[in-house]
Structure formats: structure tokens, C-alpha cells
Amino acid sequence: MDASFDDPFGLGAPRQRFSEEETIERMLETGERMVADAGLRISFDLLRLEDVITEAGVSRSAVYKRWPRKEQYYADLLLRLAGTSHPVSGAYDTGTPKAVIAAAEDHIDMFASSEGRRRVFIEMCRRGAEQNFVALRERRDWQIYMTIHAAYLTLPDGGYKQTLETALRASEDGFRDHMETFYRLMLLLLGYRIRPGVLDEDLKQFVILGAAAVEGAVLTSGVNDELTDRRFLMDPFGVGRVQDWSHAAFLYTSLAVAVAEPDPDQEWTKERVAAVPGLIAAAKSQLLEDS
Template sequence: MTPSYSPGDGPSRPGGPARRRPRLTDEETARRMLDTALAMVHRDGLTVGLDHLGFEDVIRDAGVSRAAVYRRWPYKDLFFGDLLRELAGGAAPAAAPALETTREVLDAVLAAHAGDLATPEGRHDLVTELLRATAVSDFEAVHGSPEWRTYLALQATFLSLPEGDLRADVQAALARSEQRFVERVARGWEAVATALGYRPRPGTGFPVIATLACAAMRGLVLMTLSDPGLLDRRVPANPTAASAAADWSLLGLAAAALAVAYLEPDPDVTWDEARLAALTRTS
């Protein structure tokens, strides 16, 4: 491989007095370069590969010594390999629906339907409405996230990497990111379900539900790349046998199917006045 840099490629001297750049350690230079490139990718998104990212642009924006950069990474491919490791280690969690957002949606629905908590039928309708609302907010948040698009691109980029240390490192980092993403989604499902007196059916659990929910989310996000209308598509339906039909998003229908299949009322929950008051106070 031909080196991307040679001693004659050093920075040109300015015509006026040179402004001395603070001397950084190799580790500080590396951290600045990787952080700058991460910011550029998160801002613009990642295509399949990193060809759109200019090595010299990263050096300029990082404000580091060109000589120090090439001392650390004699070839730009070595830098891009380290950048792929960084991206794979953190892309998915940044795009996961925030637990705080789930709680905000829960509070809003509870505030509007607090009277429904008094009966099993009302609570069932309330859970149904929560599934409709959270599916829309989650889908919009993930679909509009540059980090999520970067994560999808990383999956494709990983498949194109040759066998070796870089491929193994990226695969392991993506697996860890995926696990954190699923765990975060599982906490969102658990927060809503337990607040309204539901539990997973025997033999399953919130991680299983979250894994399937993430798969549905990913599939629909991928499909909207070629068919953007899917994001706004609504289907008149009653997937949970609630008291009335409503217009459902496609992700909402998938979430409702999972809830019907894997959740059931928790027999250990007593809906007395104290529990009703405590739940409505949180909203």
C-alpha cells in the first residue's frame, strides 16, 4: 500500500509570523481526531463506508498537528479503522428512544384518561392508547436520528470488511451496542407495563419483547428509506380488542401484536384507591 503522506507533504509556512499550536501528546491528538470525525459523521450521517469523510478535513477541524496525526496513523486507512471501532461502540445507544420520553408519553396519556384506571376494561383501553402513542413517538425519534442511520450503515460496512482484527473488533462493538439498545427498549416496555399492572407471560420477559420490537423498528426504518410514506401511514384497526377501533401506525400494530402475545394482567396487583391515587399523582 502506498503511504498517504510523505515528509514533503508537511504544512506550508504562513507568510506572516507563525502562530504556534499547543503541543499535544499522541493520545490527545488521537482523541481530538476521533472526536472530530465522530461529530462529523453524526452531523452528516454515514454512508456505506467512510469515503465521504476527508482525512485532511478532520485534521483541519480537529486543530491538531498534521505531522503528529501521520505519526500516529501513517496511512489514513488505519485512522478510519479506529474510527469504525469508535462508531460501532456507541452508535446504537445514542439512537435509542429515551426512557424519559417514554415516561412523558405515559404521563400525558394518564392525564387525559385517568378515569379509565378504575376498571379492567378501562385499563386495557389505556394500555392500548399508550401503545399507539409511544409507537409513533419512538418511530419518529429513531427515523429522524443521524446516529441510527449511522448504525444501519455500520452494519452494512461491517459485512464488507475482510476477515481480521478490525472486522472482529467492529462485530464485538456492534454486539455490545445492540445489547445496550435492547436493554434500554426493554426498560421502556417494563416501565409502561408495570405502571399499568401488566407482566410478561410465563416463559418470556421484557428482553424478548424488546428484541422483537427492535427488529420491527429496524425493518420499518429500512423500508422508509425507499418508501418514506410508511412513516405517516395509518391503518384503521383494533389489534388489542379494545372498546373502539382507531388509526394505527405500522409500528404501533407491531407493538400491539407483541403486547397481546407476551403481556398479561398481573394478578398480584391490587387496584385499590391508594394505587390509583399514586399512579395519577405521577402524571
């Protein structure tokens, strides 16, 4: 037979058959990718199930057998997104530790005195918070994650809401572990600690509050240009230098100053001061490797 008759009606190659497990994975993976490209609203109105089926290249009958109603598919996809989309790379993007480490590197000469270390501490907070604010505003995965949180709040109490909460908590645990490592290294570098009696001296609580400070500024900045664009030339913490401050940087640094203090058990000998460049290099290596 002439090769031109292999596909006489121009229907293309027959659709590949997938197992039930493969169909489920392709649908969820495709939905996740499409959400990352187009964004997510609580109603999923940017995502049509038929479009996902076409993009995934799977059988409609197999999809509707697994998810008789589109809402069932969206529920599973929401769980998938909740488990993978927390912005460890956004809230803990590589730019943030780089900005913080750069602040320490730029002021190595200040580590010799307690006042100098306080100034470095404040500058590290200022630069880190500003970088983190910018990173979160630009990251689609973080925006998706905040939408999932909003969707969670609208759900009726029940098994699905509890399952979604479990997925969100598991995802956030990874984020908090990264941030705890980050804070621990920075406090060690500066010879600081969490103030006794504050937050039960718990770094995890500091992580939660710090994230809330910056994330809250990002969420409200979308409808308030004051939070996005306005800068203040000031010296709010008395470091003897007027600098450019954003709302997010001021808010986060105020929290950090209230929570942390020099550790009286840390003795700053000449040897300790001389070791600062090595400590910075070691912290930089570990933070960027963990990122």
C-alpha cells in the same frame, strides 16, 4: 522590530504541538463530530482524512505516523462511533416515555377495570411506537449506528470484526438497560406481566423484539412512502374507538399484545386504583431522570 513583521508571509500562528495521545483523541473526536454533521456511508466517502487533520489542527506527520493508511484511521473511528453512537436518546428519546406517560395520564379513569387497563395499555403502545418511529427517522446518530451495523456485516471474519462486535454489544447493553427499566415500570403500572412460556418471560428479549419492530419500519420507510406517510383509521384491537394508526404503531402494538398480559397476582383494590396517579408521577419522574 516593527510588529507588522511578526508574520511577514501571512502564515498565521504556528501549529500547536500535541502529544501522541492528544493527537489521537483530537482526530477521533473531530472525525466523530464531522460524521455527525455530514452523515456516514459504509465507504466513509463523505469523510476525507486531510479534512479531519485540518479541522483537528494537528500535525500531518503525527497522524500518518499513527495511521499510515487512511483505512486504519477509519477503522479506529468506526470503533469509536460504535461505542458511543447507539441512540439511547433516540430509541429511548425523552419524547417516547413522555408520550407513553401522557397516554396513561389521559386515561386515569380507565384503570378501575381490567378492560379499561387493556385499552390504556394499547393506547400507550400506539402513542409510544409512533413517537419512537418519528424520533428515529429524524436522528442522525441512529442513522449512523445503522450504517455501522451494515458495515459490520460486510467485514471479513477476524480480530477487527470481533472487536467491533464487542463495541456494538457494549453500546447496546446500555440501551437495553434503559428500555428494561422503562418496560418494567409500565408493566408494574398496568399490573401486567410477560406471558408465561413466551420469550422465557425475559424483558430483554421483549426489548430486542420491540426495537426491531420499530427500527425495521424506519429502515424500510426510506424507500417506501407507504410506511412513512400512510395512516389507517381503524380499531384493530377492539377498544371501541377508531383511531389513527401507522404501520409502526400497529406492528409494535401487535407484538406487545402477544407478549404481555394482566398479571393474575396483581389485585386491583380501591386503594390500588386510587394510587395510580402517584404511580404515574413516580414512573414519570424516574424515566425522565434516567433519560
